[in-house]
Amino acid sequence: MKPSTICVVGLGYIGLPTAVMFANCGHTVHGVDVNEAVLTHLNNRELPIEEPGLLERLNEAMDAERFTVSNEPVESDVFILAVPSPITEEKRANFAYIESATRSIAPVVKKGDLVILESTVPPRTVQDVVVKTLEEETDLVIGEDIFVAHSPERVIPGKVFEELVNNDRIIGGVNEQSAQMTADLYRTFVKGNMHLTDDTTAELVKVMENTYRDVNIALANELAKVAANIGVDVWEAIRLANFHPRVNIHFPGPGVGGHCIAVDPWFLVALDEVNTPLIHTARKTNDGMPQYTAKLTASILQAKAIEQPKVAALGLAFKGNIDDMRESPSLDVVHYLKEENLNVVAFDPHIQENRLPEQTQSLTDAARDASALVILTNHDAFIELDPHTVAPLMKTRVVIDTKNCIDRACWKEAGFDVYTLGNSKDD
Numbered sequence: 192m193k194p195s196t197i198c199v200v201g202l203g204y205i206g207l208p209t210a211v212m213f214a215n216c217g218h219t220v221h222g223v224d225v226n227e228a229v230l231t232h233l234n235n236r237e238l239p240i241e242e243p244g245l246l247e248r249l250n251e252a253m254d255a256e257r258f259t260v261s262n263e264p265v266e267s268d269v270f271i272l273a274v275p276s277p278i279t280e281e282k283r284a285n286f287a288y289i290e291s292a293t294r295s296i297a298p299v300v301k302k303g304d305l306v307i308l309e310s311t312v313p314p315r316t317v318q319d320v321v322v323k324t325l326e327e328e329t330d331l332v333i334g335e336d337i338f339v340a341h342s343p344e345r346v347i348p349g350k351v352f353e354e355l356v357n358n359d360r361i362i363g364g365v366n367e368q369s370a371q372m373t374a375d376l377y378r379t380f381v382k383g384n385m386h387l388t389d390d391t392t393a394e395l396v397k398v399m400e401n402t403y404r405d406v407n408i409a410l411a412n413e414l415a416k417v418a419a420n421i422g423v424d425v426w427e428a429i430r431l432a433n434f435h436p437r438v439n440i441h442f443p444g445p446g447v448g449g450h451c452i453a454v455d456p457w458f459l460v461a462l463d464e465v466n467t468p469l470i471h472t473a474r475k476t477n478d479g480m481p482q483y484t485a486k487l488t489a490s491i492l493q494a495k496a497i498e499q500p501k502v503a504a505l506g507l508a509f510k511g512n513i514d515d516m517r518e519s520p521s522l523d524v525v526h527y528l529k530e531e532n533l534n535v536v537a538f539d540p541h542i543q544e545n546r547l548p549e550q551t552q553s554l555t556d557a558a559r560d561a562s563a564l565v566i567l568t569n570h571d572a573f574i575e576l577d578p579h580t581v582a583p584l585m586k587t588r589v590v591i592d593t594k595n596c597i598d599r600a601c602w603k604e605a606g607f608d609v610y611t612l613g614n615s616k617d618d
């Protein structure tokens with residue numbers, strides 16, 4: 192495809208890597224964000240988010256003068272919307288960001304342009320929000336004058352650049368031409384297959400993928416509780432069950448976080464409450480895991496009769512090796528640990544400013560006088576942590592591993608009582 196001008200609206204975990212990727216493949220890209228702090232960072236060539244390989248690629252794009260940023264969309268051939276799609280307190284989709292992003296491009300969209308929604312959205316958002324807003328704000332005929340598609344992003348933070356290139360993409364157009372134009376554009380760097388469909392199917396596919404994972408994790412969490420009650424190690428049981436060629440049970444944990452898996456199933460529940468009891472129950476099961484983790488911790492410490500115990504919660508990001516705390520179950524674990532009357536200090540090497548009153552930037556401070564370490568995120572820093580470095584600091588040597596990520600034998604050898612969520616087997 193010949194080089195295009197592309198305007199990427201929303202420069203977060205998805206929009207920014209996508210923008211620099213297109214810029215480094217020969218397109219001229221303008222990034223837009225409403226957050227001035229993001230723009231200041233980028234103009235100073237600093238990253239507003241953590242992602243391996245991003246800084247080098249940002250510098251490359253800016254050196255080549257192919258990437259500029261501002262707070263307003265500019266005329267372009269292509270508009271990519273990568274703004275948030277959260278849920279409200281009532282667990283309903285909040286369309287405000289998608290609507291305002293669409294409204295913001297309307298004055299500069301012209302005949303022949305392509306508008307791509309990348310955000311994960313409830314089925315019919317392209318039709319009911321993007322197309323409707325463009326029809327309200329412009330005189331252009333959708334599908335004839337301008338082209339609109341949904342190309343949901345499936346990358347995983349921490350491996351975004353690898354997955355942008357290698358993942359298959361689902362591309363749903365409001366008509367065939369919209370889907371084809373979008374596929375031609377992404378072909379610039381995508382080596383995976385492109386699967387073309389209509390916009391509403393593409394929306395459902397993305398939400399289904401995350402719902403499948405949420406329900407599967409809920410199953411694993413239920414099995415973890417059952418296994419713990421009958422003296423079985425659920426991690427070993429899942430490992431063995433997954434040798435079955437048609438079984439793929441996910442892993443239990445202290446809850447499900449992030450703005451995808453913990454959010455998207457609610458889109459389906461809100462869309463059709465009557466027909467989604469399983470999806471709804473899975474959400475509630477996973478949302479119950481932080482309290483389960485806190486109660487597990489409290490009961491372990493109670494059995495040891497430790498007075499006024501201090502607990503070090505290790506890991507605030509919602510998953511390993513990233514700096515993203517959105518919807519992180521760790522925050523709820525901290526809350527429920529306090530409800531159990533435990534003194535809590537939280538530490539995460541990836542969250543380098545204190546966002547919670549309980550947070551410290553020092554592992555030593557977290558571990559000092561603690562009666563238990565509760566590992567909530569499988570960061571490499573915790574997997575590789577030498578227990579001998581924290582053991583002398585602690586009041587009692589207890590570690591509760593909710594992710595089954597540490598070397599049990601090594602921690603035992605350092606004098607720790609090791610507990611694993613979903614495993615009451617003492618070996």
Ligand SMILES: NC(=O)c1ccc[n+]([C@@H]2O[C@H](COP(=O)([O-])OP(=O)(O)OC[C@H]3O[C@@H](n4cnc5c(N)ncnc54)[C@H](O)[C@@H]3O)[C@@H](O)[C@H]2O)c1
Pocket residue numbers: 200201202203204205206223224225226229273274275276288291292295309310311312343344345346347348450451
């Ligand atoms: N982060 C992921 O791993 C991931 C993976 C797949 C899909 N998604 C989806 O991609 C979308 C974006 O997610 P994200 O993680 O990049 O979010 P983010 O919060 O990191 O970034 C969104 C950016 O959009 C900006 N913004 C909000 N409204 C705007 C507007 N009207 N105009 C311009 N900028 C605006 C915000 O300031 C922010 O910088 C969401 O729908 C999310 O569900 C995210």
